[in-house]
Amino acid sequence: MPRPTSRRTVLAAAAALAVSAGAGAGEGTAAAAPPSAPGPEPLVENAFWASYADWRAGTGRGTLAVPGARPALVIGTPAGTTDYRDPHTGTVTTWEYATWTGPAHRSRVPATELIASWNATAPAGTWLQIELRGRYADGTDTPWYVMGRWTAADGDGDIRRTSVDGQGDGRSGVWTDTLAVDDAAGGTRIVSYRLRLTLHRRPGSGLTPTVYRIGAMASAVPDRFTVPASVPGPARELTVPRYSQHTHLGQYPEYDNGGEAWCSPTSSQMIVEYWGRGPTAAELAWVNPDFADPQICHAARFSYDHQYGGCGNWPFSAAYAATYRDLSAAVTRLGSLTEAETLVRAGIPLITSQSFREEELTGAGYGTAGHLMTLIGFTADGDVIANDPASPDNPAVRRVYRRAEWETVWLRTKRYNAAGRVVSGTGGVCYVYWPAEPSAAQRRALRSVGLL
Numbered sequence: 001m002p003r004p005t006s007r008r009t010v011l012a013a014a015a016a017l018a019v020s021a022g023a024g025a026g027e028g029t030a031a032a033a034p035p036s037a038p039g040p041e042p043l044v045e046n047a048f049w050a051s052y053a054d055w056r057a058g059t060g061r062g063t064l065a066v067p068g069a070r071p072a073l074v075i076g077t078p079a080g081t082t083d084y085r086d087p088h089t090g091t092v093t094t095w096e097y098a099t100w101t102g103p104a105h106r107s108r109v110p111a112t113e114l115i116a117s118w119n120a121t122a123p124a125g126t127w128l129q130i131e132l133r134g135r136y137a138d139g140t141d142t143p144w145y146v147m148g149r150w151t152a153a154d155g156d157g158d159i160r161r162t163s164v165d166g167q168g169d170g171r172s173g174v175w176t177d178t179l180a181v182d183d184a185a186g187g188t189r190i191v192s193y194r195l196r197l198t199l200h201r202r203p204g205s206g207l208t209p210t211v212y213r214i215g216a217m218a219s220a221v222p223d224r225f226t227v228p229a230s231v232p233g234p235a236r237e238l239t240v241p242r243y244s245q246h247t248h249l250g251q252y253p254e255y256d257n258g259g260e261a262w263c264s265p266t267s268s269q270m271i272v273e274y275w276g277r278g279p280t281a282a283e284l285a286w287v288n289p290d291f292a293d294p295q296i297c298h299a300a301r302f303s304y305d306h307q308y309g310g311c312g313n314w315p316f317s318a319a320y321a322a323t324y325r326d327l328s329a330a331v332t333r334l335g336s337l338t339e340a341e342t343l344v345r346a347g348i349p350l351i352t353s354q355s356f357r358e359e360e361l362t363g364a365g366y367g368t369a370g371h372l373m374t375l376i377g378f379t380a381d382g383d384v385i386a387n388d389p390a391s392p393d394n395p396a397v398r399r400v401y402r403r404a405e406w407e408t409v410w411l412r413t414k415r416y417n418a419a420g421r422v423v424s425g426t427g428g429v430c431y432v433y434w435p436a437e438p439s440a441a442q443r444r445a446l447r448s449v450g451l452l
Contacts, residue, residue, distance in 0.1 A: 044333045045109040046450040048215025062098025075208040088160040088306045095200040102195040110189035111218035114179040116147040117315040117331040119213040119322035126209045127151035129198040134190035145174050152323050160306040221427035227411040230336040232382020240274045240376045242397035245389040255300045256310045263372040265299035265311045266389035267351045277324035326436040333428040346445035349376045351431040356409040
């Protein structure tokens with residue numbers, strides 16, 4: 001399970017007890033709309049760049065914006081070459097590169113945390129570096145923080161997919177995949193930011209990564225041990241494949257050994273297959289033929305973060321899903337199960353991150369410092385139907401959890417662990433995957449939670 005308690009979540013010292021997510025449209029496609037009704041200020045905003053106009057609005061050095069049904073950013077004429085020493089292999093390799101720097105985006109949420117996510121293909125011989133630079137309320141800037149070095153490949157000539165530890169300026173820092181301010185209670189906030197992409201390829205190869213979408217979630221979720229209960233909506237259950245992570249225990253120690261560590265790739269693969277995508281037989285040929293559900297091994301391998309030492313990097317999981325044909329993906333936070341119901345009613349399941357003691361989630365049969373599962377529906381009473389990969393086998397994966405318990409363990413930001421110590425919760429983090437050309441109903445639902 002991907003989030004040990006040492007993975008810090010820094011939270012705002014706000015008084016509000018509800019989260020309200022922003023919705024996107026404005027600066028290109030990269031700003032949140034105001035709340036639809038009076039209420040607390042929004043605590044989550046998603047901003048993204050994905051249109052041809054968005055790519056042209058940035059500053060490029062060697063990149064090319066490509067129009068079409070799904071506009072993209074690619075390497076045109078490289079800006080130069082650079083040497084990269086891979087910290088996980090020790091190999092020094094020369095790469096051609098090109099850069100794109102997005103326009104400054106002022107968030108409607110003065111943020112304590114930011115998480116970037118991206119949709120791209122980066123085949124063998126190519127890779128991306130994703131960076132974010134924030135501006136504090138006093139007008140000073142953070143460094144350019146590396147939010148990930150990512151590729152869809154892992155051959156001998158490729159870099160190792162990695163987060164970057166040890167980044168900070170004394171006021172904020174990066175914790176694997178999350179940029180967090182150090183003193184949220186003291187009022188430190190990041191009020192605007194820019195994103196930068198560096199696209200790399202083997203010199204003279206003519207290859208290129210292709211970036212379809214880049215964005216970030218800015219949030220300032222308040223400290224809270226409990227959350228208000230939401231009112232149940234109509235029942236609906238989506239037919240999502242069921243896979244257990246525990247049937248893979250001991251498989252591929254180089255990708256964190258299966259079992260307990262593979263909740264994120266197992267959940268991702270369930271939803272990738274729900275949308276009718278998945279690896280080909282040729283792509284699965286590397287997996288031991290004695291292993292059932294080899295596609296779970298594949299998802300673990302290609303979302304593995306070599307610095308983190310596991311498959312729990314949130315943006316890497318989303319990026320893995322978006323390598324499949326015409327799928328989009330993002331990491332965000334939702335504010336209630338009502339918002340999750342909006343997605344499910346439109347046919348969109350989601351992957352949620354939560355932590356709890358065994359007695360806090362009736363029927364789970366385990367406790368966890370961090371776990372991913374898929375939310376696939378709601379009963380007539382409003383209880384949560386989840387495909388929980390922490391199950392002994394595939395038939396046992398479908399679970400029904402009590403609504404109030406589930407909502408609390410997902411949305412809270414503080415909790416007591418089994419030793420009675422106060423530790424962090426994720427504050428509603430989830431991954432959402434959807435077709436690049438969603439239906440009208442899906443578009444409305446995605447827009448309502450800030451993802452379009």
